[in-house]
Amino acid sequence: MTEPVALLAFVMNLASTWFLAGLIWTIQVVHYPLFDRVGREGFAAYEAAHTRLITLVVGPAMLLEALTTALLVAQRPRFVPAWAAWALLALLAAIWISTWALQVPMHGVLGRGFDDSAHARLVSTNWIRTAAWSARALLLGWLAWSALGAAREAASP
Numbered sequence: 001m002t003e004p005v006a007l008l009a010f011v012m013n014l015a016s017t018w019f020l021a022g023l024i025w026t027i028q029v030v031h032y033p034l035f036d037r038v039g040r041e042g043f044a045a046y047e048a049a050h051t052r053l054i055t056l057v058v059g060p061a062m063l064l065e066a067l068t069t070a071l072l073v074a075q076r077p078r079f080v081p082a083w084a085a086w087a088l089l090a091l092l093a094a095i096w097i098s099t100w101a102l103q104v105p106m107h108g109v110l111g112r113g114f115d116d117s118a119h120a121r122l123v124s125t126n127w128i129r130t131a132a133w134s135a136r137a138l139l140l141g142w143l144a145w146s147a148l149g150a151a152r153e154a155a156s157p
Helices: 003-037 043-074 082-110 116-155
Strands: none
Touching: 003 043, 003 116, 043 082, 082 116
16 A cells, blocks of 8 residues: 555544544433433334434544554554554454444343333443543544644754
């Protein structure tokens, strides 16, 4: 992969991660806590609609993030150290494992109707993804800031 392609992969990874980090904070602080206010009678239909619609929003971004993370591990831009690429991959793995092992099953329980225990577990375990996406966003932001600083220094007379 050429340096321009590696740079594009980095920019797309940064954009998808920052989008997902903002979204997960909204879900964690606003959306999931309000599940218990929907009402038990209509909750199963609400949960089904939530699951279908949120997948349309997060699915493409998560796939783009995964693809560009793999590209960063395989062929890094010069300003991305190997440890950072592997850290980004490890954080992404934590997000995907948490999603499939913890949050998806809780949505499955909630899809049958509101359940206080499943709701509490969903909110509490979702902090794993919130923390991991936040760490990815901060690491990518630091890498971008460092790269811009190095480029400014190189351009200075």
